[in-house]
Amino acid sequence: MARLEKRDEIARAALELIAENGFHGAPMAMIAEKARVGAGTIYRYFENKDVLINELYRDLEERLCSVLMKGYSPEKPLRARFIHLGAAVLRYCIFNPLDFRFLEQFHNSPYGVVHRRDKLFGKTDQKDVYRELFEEGLAQQAIKDLPMVVLYALAFGPLITVARDHILGFVVLDDSLIEHTVMACWDGLKRQA
Amino acid sequence: MARLEKRDEIARAALELIAENGFHGAPMAMIAEKARVGAGTIYRYFENKDVLINELYRDLEERLCSVLMKGYSPEKPLRARFIHLGAAVLRYCIFNPLDFRFLEQFHNSPYGVVHRRDKLFGKTDQKDVYRELFEEGLAQQAIKDLPMVVLYALAFGPLITVARDHILGFVVLDDSLIEHTVMACWDGLKRQA
């Protein structure tokens, strides 16, 4: 059963290198060295580099999703739910900077574009907690009547930007600042009185 | 005098390829082919690929800045000025998708991080119209009392996200939607009543 352990070593090494140096700064040889295995060994666990990267992403998405849903209660008011989710996302990114940097690399690459297209236009119809939240908000006229994509942008755009800036050391996000940032995002989304 | 023309051909070809395929999808040989010059010729105009990329960026930043300032009047109210700038940024990105894609590639690379660090912490102290706007807004308590970096994130995060989504075809931004998106960003920034 050391098999899973070794797979994990390789995955961790790859994630770390890609997060720090980008896809092209993480050659297979370097991943192998960091994972303390032979270069060829990687191919016993992952068909090729593309597959490795996509599996890293899937694992990560799953982890992030489970964190988001922890303590999420669909009965609470819209705003409270939004702030719960936003703060959770931000906290996850800040405390798992390698994960965040990897996600960014992924999203800013052809892999990410394909993935996002699939997500937006059917294909994978896994229920998306954010989408549900927005649809509910639209229905009860609590948030602005804008296309779903724009709502996503208003919610996530600032969060991703500040998360990056925190990790790069351009700002220090403490609990209070996280809260206030997410509340500001909500102000952007909600219908103004 | 064809010298400048040829430099321009090379620059345009490089920008186009990098915008479409990323830094690693734009080998020098391909740039040369697209510019209809020999591979070695590029090195008569740019010392190496790094220099080429950085000069592309400087040129682009200058162009964008001049577009932003066109029709900008510092006498108008804060909100009107913010919306003018935001809409101008968004329109530029949409109508110059290659420029936008290049900027994204740049910002999501080590080049961009260095550049941003210099910009935030002294080094280059060129006056920044957005910074001035935010400082004025803070002074007259019109916008939220948050760190400058967070204000940037609230203003630009959504704009960059929707610009990318428009270019990828995930949404169609017309004049009205541009306006409403920028107004929503302002709602995020401004102090709520």
Add this chain to the structure above:
DNA sequence: ATTACCAGAATGAACGTTCATTCTATGTAT
């Protein structure tokens, strides 16, 4: 004749991937 310039072949470094070989752990025979 001399100079300036250029195209494209040449170069060497670095990459992802393959594969012949070595190692290891477990089963079998004595």
Add this chain to the structure above:
DNA sequence: ATACATAGAATGAACGTTCATTCTGGTAAT
């Protein structure tokens, strides 16, 4: 208990390709 046999995991040198950069030979202008 010990010696041997074997399946399959692990290895890293080697391959083919691709890249940025340099070199070379030739063309056009003066």
